[in-house]
Amino acid sequence: xxxxxxxxxxxxxxxxxxxxxxxxxxxxxxxxxxxxxxxxxxxxxxxxxxxxxxxxxxxxxxxxxxxxxxxxxxxxxxxxxxxxxxxxxxxxxxxxxxxxxxxxxxxxxxxxxxxxxxxxxxxxxxxxxxxxxxxxxxxxxxxxxxxxxxxxxxxxxxxxxxxxxxxxxxxxxxxxxxxxxxxxxxxxxxxxxxxxxxxxxxxxxxxxxxxxxxxxxxxxxxxxxxxxxxxxxxxxxxxxxxxxxxxxxxxxxxxxxxxxxxxxxxxxxxxxxxxxxxxxxxxxxxxxxxxxxxxxxxxxxxxxxxxxxxxxxxxxxxxxxxxxxxxxxxxxxxxxxxxxxxxxxxxxxxxxxxxxxxxxxxxxxxxxxxxxxxxxxxxxxxxxxxxxxxxxxxxxxxxxxxxxxxxxxxxxxxxxxxxxxxxxxxxxxxxxxxxxxxxxxxxxxxxxxxxxxxxxxxxxxxxxxxxxxx
Amino acid sequence: xxxxxxxxxxxxxxxxxxxxxxxxxxxxxxxxxxxxxxxxxxxxxxxxxxxxxxxxxxxxxxxxxxxxxxxxxxxxxxxxxxxxxxxxxxxxxxxxxxxxxxxxxxxxxxxxxxxxxxxxxxxxxxxxxxxxxxxxxxxxxxxxxxxxxxxxxxxxxxxxxxxxxxxxxxxxxxxxxxxxxxxxxxxxxxxxxxxxxxxxxxxxxxxxxxxxxxxxxxxxxxxxxxxxxxxxxxxxxxxxxxxxxx
Numbered sequence: 001x002x003x004x005x006x007x008x009x010x011x012x013x014x015x016x017x018x019x020x021x022x023x024x025x026x027x028x029x030x031x032x033x034x035x036x037x038x039x040x041x042x043x044x045x046x047x048x049x050x051x052x053x054x055x056x057x058x059x060x061x062x063x064x065x066x067x068x069x070x071x072x073x074x075x076x077x078x079x080x081x082x083x084x085x086x087x088x089x090x091x092x093x094x095x096x097x098x099x100x101x102x103x104x105x106x107x108x109x110x111x112x113x114x115x116x117x118x119x120x121x122x123x124x125x126x127x128x129x130x131x132x133x134x135x136x137x138x139x140x141x142x143x144x145x146x147x148x149x150x151x152x153x154x155x156x157x158x159x160x161x162x163x164x165x166x167x168x169x170x171x172x173x174x175x176x177x178x179x180x181x182x183x184x185x186x187x188x189x190x191x192x193x194x195x196x197x198x199x200x201x202x203x204x205x206x207x208x209x210x211x212x213x214x215x216x217x218x219x220x221x222x223x224x225x226x227x228x229x230x231x232x233x234x235x236x237x238x239x240x241x242x243x244x245x246x247x248x249x250x251x252x253x254x255x256x257x258x259x260x261x262x263x264x265x266x267x268x269x270x271x272x273x274x275x276x277x278x279x280x281x282x283x284x285x286x287x288x289x290x291x292x293x294x295x296x297x298x299x300x301x302x303x304x305x306x307x308x309x310x311x312x313x314x315x316x317x318x319x320x321x322x323x324x325x326x327x328x329x330x331x332x333x334x335x336x337x338x339x340x341x342x343x344x345x346x347x348x349x350x351x352x353x354x355x356x357x358x359x360x361x362x363x364x365x366x367x368x369x370x371x372x373x374x375x376x377x378x379x380x381x382x383x384x385x386x387x388x389x390x391x392x393x394x395x396x397x398x399x400x401x402x403x404x405x406x407x408x409x410x411x412x413x414x415x416x417x418x419x420x421x422x423x424x425x426x427x428x429x430x431x432x433x434x435x436x437x438x439x440x441x442x443x444x445x446x447x448x449x450x451x452x453x454x455x456x457x458x459x460x461x462x463x464x465x466x467x468x469x470x
Numbered sequence: 471x472x473x474x475x476x477x478x479x480x481x482x483x484x485x486x487x488x489x490x491x492x493x494x495x496x497x498x499x500x501x502x503x504x505x506x507x508x509x510x511x512x513x514x515x516x517x518x519x520x521x522x523x524x525x526x527x528x529x530x531x532x533x534x535x536x537x538x539x540x541x542x543x544x545x546x547x548x549x550x551x552x553x554x555x556x557x558x559x560x561x562x563x564x565x566x567x568x569x570x571x572x573x574x575x576x577x578x579x580x581x582x583x584x585x586x587x588x589x590x591x592x593x594x595x596x597x598x599x600x601x602x603x604x605x606x607x608x609x610x611x612x613x614x615x616x617x618x619x620x621x622x623x624x625x626x627x628x629x630x631x632x633x634x635x636x637x638x639x640x641x642x643x644x645x646x647x648x649x650x651x652x653x654x655x656x657x658x659x660x661x662x663x664x665x666x667x668x669x670x671x672x673x674x675x676x677x678x679x680x681x682x683x684x685x686x687x688x689x690x691x692x693x694x695x696x697x698x699x700x701x702x703x704x705x706x707x708x709x710x711x712x713x714x715x716x
Contacts, residue, residue, distance in 0.1 A: 131486075139486070139532045139533065140532065141532055141533065141534055211482065212534075212535075360711065366601075366602065366603065366620070366711075367601075367620045367622065367666070368620075368666070369487050369488040369491070369620060369665055369666050369667055370488060371488070372488030372490060372491035372494075372667055372670075373488050373490075391707075391711075392704075392707060392708075394700055394703040394704035394707055395666075395670075395671070395704050395707075395708075397700050397704070398670040398671065398700055398701060398704055399491075399670075401498075401700055402491070402494045402495055402498050402670060403494070404498070412700070412703075
């Protein structure tokens with residue numbers, strides 16, 4: 001274990017990022033069962049969160065709730081969400097004093113089956129499945145069958161917290177089909193959802209994934225959909241219908257890019273929260289966090305105030321001041337996430353200054369065709385000036401050209417630093433610039449902002465979890 | 471005003487690789503020239519009325535959806551598509567659509583999904599997926615041009631004597647990763663594994679197909695040149711990527 005920790009320090013010293021996965025990877029090489037053993041030492045076990053979108057933010061919200069209940073939490077850092085990143089966190093936790101009593105991990109959806117099997121989480125929060133990087137994850141169906149197999153292996157010691165509004169996630173958990181009651185020897189299931197239909201979509205967006213009932217194969221209807229394919233779904237044929245969730249957000253108010261207010265009914269009473277993290281997608285994340293926190297034994301009266309203190313994870317609604325303009329970083333890495341980002345930006349008044357950054361590196365997915373599944377069109381009539389950058393800036397420019405954006409409003413500046421300068425220079429003093437980057441583009445943009453003293457480096461950004469030796 | 475009538479086959483099921491980008495390119499490139507694209511969806515159960523369409527588009531879908539589509543193609547669409555092909559209406563088939571336009575697809579488990587034989591090709595699932603940026607030298611109407619895209623397919627497609635490859639692989643895998651060919655063409659039916667989507671970065675290919683469709687619509691006028699600087703820059707960037715990652 002000393003070797004593994006040294007590797008982490010070395011990685012950081014060599015400037016290779018935060019050393020957030022290296023020690024775990026080294027430890028796994030030396031001792032393959034180390035994470036399983038380290039997890040068993042945590043007296044309150046492990047809480048795991050997985051989804052296509054919202055893992056990082058939800059885990060942070062859950063972390064704030066657990067901390068409010070005086071639990072000593074060991075958590076992995078944002079993005080270090082494969083087995084190696086989880087193992088790194090467990091390793092660091094094992095050396096901490098005092099020892100942590102609970103693990104909190106966001107887990108990559110493809111890595112989840114192995115991580116869940118090894119760590120036997122007490123609470124497993126499953127939020128959504130959207131179309132993501134096809135070249136990396138394959139089709140949604142492959143992932144769904146992996147999750148199904150994993151859930152089949154869970155026993156009654158696990159509480160499964162699932163999104164009732166996502167037909168696929170609910171049915172994978174063994175609920176949602178007519179007559180389905182879950183296995184008697186299976187996990188305890190708690191459902192959550194959002195009921196505020198003032199946020200209804202006129203129709204599910206283009207990239208909607210779950211269009212067919214998983215119980216019978218017939219067409220699935222939404223009455224209505226609130227976010228992507230999520231909402232009050234109903235099968236057109238077999239009678240499968242979205243159940244009343246156990247934990248349900250009755251009202252959600254969206255305050256532009258500033259934050260949200262929500263009122264959530266739970267079996268333990270109502271939870272009201274005002275959270276400085278924007279967008280309807282984060283209302284879903286907050287509702288999931290509330291259900292997860294209750295399942296982990298956090299008293300309900302502590303949850304609202306705790307959520308109010310949670311802050312946006314890096315690049316997810318984070319703001320930075322630069323040359324008298326306010327940059328708002330809104331990660332947009334797949335169609336469903338980008339659609340919600342567009343929706344959140346549209347809550348803001350007036351003409352919009354937007355910087356879009358498209359990279360095609362491994363963490364982004366090499367295949368950039370997903371941008372054609374994003375509904376950017378509602379932005380067109382609001383954009384004052386669009387700056388486009390990243391490895392595949394020209395692909396994104398074509399997306400907007402064929403959408404019909406006035407070419408005069410579009411500026412292609414492939415390199416990130418000059419693109420940030422151009423976007424800032426093109427916006428009036430005091431204006432906001434909305435930055436929509438893919439994952440590695442977000443890291444790159446943050447690096448530029450760190451260099452200029454506008455934001456802090458992310459591995460020091462350890463408000464949740466232990467900060468290791470960073 | 472000349473109008474091209476496009477039959478978009480199964481837009482709900484066969485849209486996994488951002489196929490709507492291809493439709494957007496066809497529509498805009500006509501619009502910018504004072505012409506128009508009328509798009510009509512052809513869903514399961516719909517029949518194809520003779521002479522109703524000047525071109526067709528068939529994209530790719532998830533395996534589960536493709537089985538339903540394969541059945542419906544045979545039952546309700548095959549006859550109409552064969553007739554349209556004989557009458558010179560272009561049919562553009564991408565990814566899964568390419569496989570279904572051939573003789574069929576034999577899965578990993580040996581199960582067979584029959585195609586409709588518009589192209590003399592046959593596809594068998596291989597042990598791995600062929601994934602990555604791809605560059606080909608494509609030939610259409612006697613002209614050779616560079617065409618770029620992204621491929622992601624388990625199927626290994628082989629051509630029979632009735633089809634020729636759409637292009638030769640410069641970088642990437644192509645039909646089967648072995649014979650250097652990519653896609654297939656027979657008359658004005660084109661099949662290819664290139665998505666990304668296919669048409670935004672390859673306006674030459676889009677315009678050739680649109681020219682054919684206009685001919686079918688009875689319009690003889692050649693298509694005016696457009697300013698394709700962004701398209702060219704995007705194609706060059708994708709070509710660079712394909713070279714580097716190999």
